[in-house]
Amino acid sequence: MIECDSRMWFGKYGGCFIADAFTLGCDRYYSEYRKAVTDPVFLREYEQLKKQFVDDSFRFVETEKRNLTLCFAPENSYSILGTALLVKKLNKKKAVSGVRYADEAICCARVCAELGVPLKLYLAHDIAGISSLRTRLASLGAEYDAEICGELFNLPEMYAFQEWVASPDELGIINCRSNVGAFPQVNIATDFSKEYGVKFHESLERECGRGYNRIVVPSISGSFALAVWKAFEGSGVRLTSVECDPVDDLTEELDSYCGTFTKVMRNRFIDRVLAPEWMAMVEEGKVERVIVGFDQAIKTGDPHVTAESVSLQSLAAICHSESLKDEKVICVVRGMRWGADL
């Protein structure tokens, strides 16, 4: 059962800032989606896909600091699976997606190969030059654009969205995160990805019982944190997302990313776009958002992690968790990925 969130606005964020001419296409896509996810055939196939592709092995490790437990977490691929299946279900001729990490690109290609859906990927500049990735994508039958993000903006999702808007009847879009695209793109991504939070919650209950009162989550776009938070909403557990950037001159601006209004951390060359629903949660005080400096994050000295094996934001999350003295904290740790930190 996939619960659909039909809100166009999350507080002052979200929306559908797209030409009037194309809003009807977006509305139609949303109603097709809602219909698809109630179809037992779709749900059966989705369950099968999850068995094949989802890794839900959360590993909990107690640290020497008695109030802090680390949770080594797999990546959240539910949204890729769900939206790829949707492309097939809606009989689109091709799927398009913008990817920032090598594992994300391979996941999209493997899922589409399994479903028999032709795929075109826009590769972020950071991964476009990895020849083994390109070879693997080609062997999986995926078409890719490895040029545009290096030539112009390093925003692969933007190019995928652009292609989709030009031919929404023929193309379907695979969403890796909840921070891009006019309504209903962000909703659909979150609808699928929140199952990740449920799996995390179940593992946490199983392994640690209820002896914790704060979860600290590393965050880039807020999509991962949002998926986790959804499973704890109303539980009394507090949630903090921790961001860390390898550059120190990013400022926060309001902007939209392909038609969804949100906040963007940016300098002249970089945009780190935050998920609109996540920003609304932060502003409503339901969750906390912390930014840790790069220099501070890389000094993290927990013996269970090394800077080479976990993401920068995870180091920052551990750094922040260690400062929380009076709470029982679960700190989520994500592995180092091959690709962009932003």
Next chain:
Amino acid sequence: MTNRINDTIRRAQADGRVAFIGLVPIEPDSMAHSLRIANAMVQSGVDILMAHIPNWIPWMEGKTLQRAAQEPRNAGISREQIFDFITALRKQHPQVPIINMTLYDTSLTMGQETFLRLSEEADVDGFDIPNYPLVSCEDKFGFYERCVKDGRHLILAISYEIATAKEGTQEYQMLLEMAKRARGFAFIMNAPGGKSGSDVKLSNEELRSAVQRVKAVMKAQGNDCYTSIVCGISGKEDIEKVKHSGAESFMIGSAYIQMLQDGKSLEEVSSYLQGIRNMCDLDCEVPG
């Protein structure tokens, strides 16, 4: 309330030609050079200037205009500097219609009041903000209402699908709403997705049917708004298509901005623009 846009298109019609709308790029190195480009455009016969206020995430643009957005951003040009340029443009060309072209994102980022105040100070005649959800969100932010009150036109963009929608459909309902609210001129998109510089274009007959339909629906609503063709207009065949469609104007941006990006001189660009301008007469044989 008179508006330079209406007056200019009316004059072009009286002269027996279609009006030429051109996009003024923001030069990353010098606003003075942007002004020189705008002056060359006017001298070459461009009737209406669109001032490009680039979006920092230009997701509705093709490659050329993305580059035209990226260069000023990387150079650290601020939006306030761009408004200073538009103000200077107005001083230089008091009679030429100026339209601010951007996404609504810019207004959201700056704050709508600031955006409108700076536009008023620059005495612009209208806005081309293709992603403002006027009909679908019922003017939620009051931008359109404010434009009407201030006598500035919010230029609406109509896709082929909307323009040719069957009666009784949601698309037709949207066409009715847009036809009722269009002011100055309504853009008819010559490409799917409304992407600038697009290679995928409507056929002659598709474009003509779209334009004629929009004009008929506007007329039925008592709206004497003009039409204009946008997206992928660059050469002789395109201008012929515009004239065949019955639209009163057209817009070019990417074609000559690409020339500037390729390092072509202002004289070469002027020569291109004059060539386009020479094709605008309705009874002229387009030069081969």
